[in-house]
Amino acid sequence: MIRPLRLLLLVTICATSSLAWAAEETVFVEAESFREPGGWSLDTQFITEMGSPYLLAHGLGNPVADATTTFKVTEGGKYRVYVRTKDWVARWKAPGKPGRFQLLINGQPLATEFGTESANWFWQPGGDVELKPGEHRLALHDLTGFDGRCDAIVLTKSSQVPPIAAKELAAYRAKGLGLSETPTIKKGYDLVVVGGGYAGVGAALSAARMGCKVALIQDRGVLGGNGSSEVRVWSMGLIRRGKYPRVGEIVEEFCDHAKKSPGTADEFEDAKKERIVSAEDKIDLFLHTFANGVKKSQPARIDAVKAFNVKTGEQFEFWGKLFVDATGHGTIGAQADAAWEMTDKGRMGMSNMWTWDEVRSPTTFPETPWALPLTMKDFPYPVDHHGQWFWESGYDKDPLQDAEGIRDWNLRAVFGAFNAMKNGDGAEKHRNAILTWVAFIGGPRESRRLTGDVVLTQEDIVSKREFPDGCVPSTWSIDLHYPKKQFAEKFVDNPFISIAVHDQRIDRAYGYPVPYRCFYSKDINNLFMAGRNISVTHEALGTTRVMKTCGMMGEVVGKAAYLCALHDCQPRDVYESYWKEMDKLLQLPGKARRQSLSSDVVIPADAMSLPGPPGLDPARMEGVVIDNRDAKVSGNWTSGSGLNGYVGYEYLYASANSGAKVKYSWKTAEEGLISFRLIYGAHENRGKAVPVTIQIGNSTKQVLVDMTKAPAGKDGSHELGRFEVKKGEEVFVEIGTENAGGVVHADALQLVKIVPPVKTPAP
Structure with missing residues (x-):
């Protein structure tokens, strides 16, 4: 539902620790x-x-x-x-x-x-x-x-x-x-980014490298948000793929490579993030700075963001042309009276993860009568010494005005669990256990979602609705969290263990391209958003909310901000008037940079090479290779990547007699003898008589392929036959499922011209 902004009184502090006033000190x-x-x-x-x-x-x-x-x-x-x-x-x-x-x-x-x-x-x-x-x-x-x-x-x-x-x-x-009524004015910014998580860092780096002057405001002392050492959610979501495979290169520079979540503090590389941001001379980084309001001279435009340093109390106003709300909670948009939505009940909650270890000698842990009264059966055993993402609560609680209560409930759950391990029915097994880390900074998943010109839905994603401005590949499944029934009955009001329910109908290899129009406010003209507060429904948020995907949103927003600064226009104008320029920008390497808005792009020697697909790259294979992505697909096919040796991003498979079809088409550029080759992955459950129909002009031929047998040709190819073709002739190859005798596999069609050997004249 759409909600009005609840007015919040946000106060500031002062570096002076004390001050006497009036007659009574x-x-x-x-x-x-x-x-x-x-x-x-x-x-x-x-x-x-x-x-x-x-x-x-x-x-x-x-x-x-x-x-x-x-x-x-x-x-x-x-x-x-x-x-x-x-x-x-x-x-x-x-x-x-x-x-x-x-x-x-x-x-x-x-x-x-x-x-x-x-x-x-x-x-x-x-x-x-x-x-x-x-x-x-x-x-x-x-x-x-x-x-x-x-x-x-x-x-x-x-x-x-x-x-x-x-x-x-x-x-x-x-x-x-004795707070001063006059804040420190920071001005001259092309872009003011509020929020230093993956989205905010991506936006700041992307814009600065295109010549924008950027302020990056972060309320904590470290960058990374949920992907920092304070929260320790490892970076998920695939990058560098889809229509714009360069998008994600900036994320790759600063992301963590943690082997576990929560993992260790060092694995989340806080110092690396700060070092990369600080190396950009066009970024002014303000850590420990909390944004607590906006200034507006027009209803639909932000002039400045108000903020204060949470340690020194210094008050600021950050004046800029453009602003990015990367707060996760849509805080700046709400303060600016932007339209927003928040699911009333059944939201995804907040996690406070934890770790424990074992030492050589027995240890003690204080009794916790104030914690949740848990026994070992009341929570999932923290395997591998990790209390993971599913230690989550607050599904029906207010994530904005009761966030402290949600965090504190999580703490009661964690301490209650460890008390059961040390002082309860798990004591004998855990005599040497010690509690090593509990996140006091919560990892929230869902609150406000600001409204853009497009509100992306679950149906858009699973039906692969094509938007002309689709640009950020989302590869995570639609992953929504609910209380896990097994552990919910004892604490019905606020369960603390979740279960993830996945809608797997997502293109997890290539990625569903999220449209740019989800990344700016529909009614605040100079406000971008990036991260989990973008313009999506609750269901669609299940796939867009993971760290690397949010970081790529920031990359896109940063480049759009450059165009806005260059052309003195607004975010909406990028889509309506400058998308051709945006298309070119999104094809630049992540390390490409310009010294000023008007200077030429320089691509440094250490720029990443253009990535290929995770499977065999069609561009590097012999002849013409038509991937299943470029074919006409009908019926119920499932994508897969479990069998090695596939072409591109994945292969497709369907049941026998399901009516599903894949049809490859090709227009010949020259005449000659062509070897028609089908690329597929063999498996014992595949069909032994998969029908493949070849149509060349008015001539048609059907071939049956036994897909339980491994193809004998190079790159997993099976030759269907050799056929003469004429220049400009239409060629179709269709894979069907009728009477296939097992699962049908569709990956790619390869067409290779057969060049007859040159005859050497007799001496």
């Missing part, structure tokens, strides 16, 4: 601005939800090192202390207080243990403290290692309790931190 300290975070992690996922980044004590059951900073007071005396925090399991009325931590002032802990009250973010009172004028030391001291969280600390002489309501809290925070 008040000190406001942002936890995320602590000078030394210690073992506490910066969590920026839920700013739109709770108003700020915060520090998280994610220690996997081992208390993390203290976060420390200093503050000053000008007036001595008694100060009341408040800490903005929450009891993160209280919403489920779970026993225990896993998020407990202390506040230390000058090395002395306050009597209050924080993180022990309220299911919602609030100001937990910490009592009074006597302070002398001058500088004081402040520390967050974790007590559990189980995800205690702190947003801010207030020390005040006022009797006023800090406000909780979003609007009042924003004003209070701004006053306490």
Whole structure:
């Protein structure tokens, strides 16, 4: 359904850790601005939800090192202390207080243990403290290692309790931190990219290499999004194929090559991604920068994106000609009042994957009464020491306004599972087990989808509907996730284990070309989108959402942005007026570059060579080779690639007597004797009498082929016969299934001219 944008109050922080105001001195300290975070992690996922980044004590059951900073007071005396925090399991009325931590002032802990009250973010009172004028030391001291969280600390002489309501809290925070009303202006950009996942990185690199000045804004400290070391979803989706086999070369430069998902942090190569982006002098990279609004002087156009640095508090405005929403959540589009959709129920959820290992000696793990009460039968055993993608929840929960709740439920599931392994019915088997990693950054799959001029559907994809602007090959099956019934009954409200249901009617070798018109907003004239928030239905998202496919969207958008900057036009104009130019751009190597918008393209020596298909390349084979992709196909055929030696991207197979047919056509360029050869893969289940009809002009001949026998010719070819042809004559070869006696295999037709040997005259 189409939803109106829910107005979100997004606040910013300041690098100054404290400031006194009014007659009664008040000190406001942002936890995320602590000078030394210690073992506490910066969590920026839920700013739109709770108003700020915060520090998280994610220690996997081992208390993390203290976060420390200093503050000053000008007036001595008694100060009341408040800490903005929450009891993160209280919403489920779970026993225990896993998020407990202390506040230390000058090395002395306050009597209050924080993180022990309220299911919602609030100001937990910490009592009074006597302070002398001058500088004081402040520390967050974790007590559990189980995800205690702190947003801010207030020390005040006022009797006023800090406000909780979003609007009042924003004003209070701004006053306490002395936030400047004048942001730092960043201007002169041809393209502003918001989101540093695969889509955003692909867009930034692609545009910069075409001469665009680019700002790349990422709220985290690493690039890659779900494909970073923080989330560890390996990069899936095939690249460099289809109509534009150069698309994907940029993705190939920066993608990970992890052997497992989640795998290890090193396998996801965060440093490589940042190094490749930083090497481009036309990209200004802004890590730890959260985009929290837009500026518009016209209803259908964005002038600037507003943002702030989540660690220093510096506020920015990024002014540009064009913008890319690569946030995954369609955040910029929604803030700009672009049309968007979100499936109400049954969305794909959020994953928080995890890993464990075994050591030589027995280990202990704290009891977790607050976690989900699991036994070993309540979850799939984490084979190979990995809790994989299917540790997923939130199908019917709000992925925008309840994202923290979804993540926290996942944490309760993971810790409950490991508790069952260590302290429950799996204890004997897992005496030496240790928990090595749990993702506290969630890997979301689905939320908003911005609306473009084309909304791609499942039927478009499986029927191979041809769009003239089809350009990004999607090769993943239509992969939709649902709660797995076996594990859903105990937690009906929010199951945490999913199952993937695949629609395999996808061209997984060549790829279904997703149209360019899915990559820009239909009503915000200068807004592109790339990634999982493009213009598709819920079902179609099942195939377009994987990392490498999203990265290729970015590549296409970057090149389109170049044309927009060059011609001073909008994204829609690229399709309507400049598609011939776009077609040429999409055929350039990924490393091709120009120094400015108007300069010539330079192709460096280390550019990738043009890729061929995964099978035998028809262009490198003898004679004329007509692949099944270039034939007329009727009836119910299935594509396959399991038998080696096929031509092109795959072969087709169909049941006997199914009525299915494949018809190859060829117009002769010259007369001569031609060897007609059928290329197929032999198998014991293939037909022994596959009918093949050859029509040359008005002459017709049928040949029966035993496909259980391996072809004797080169490249898996079987000669059907040799026939004289005339120049310009129409030739047809049709493979049928009638009385074939088994499965019929259709791959390619090869036509080779027979050149008679030159006779040497007698001496």
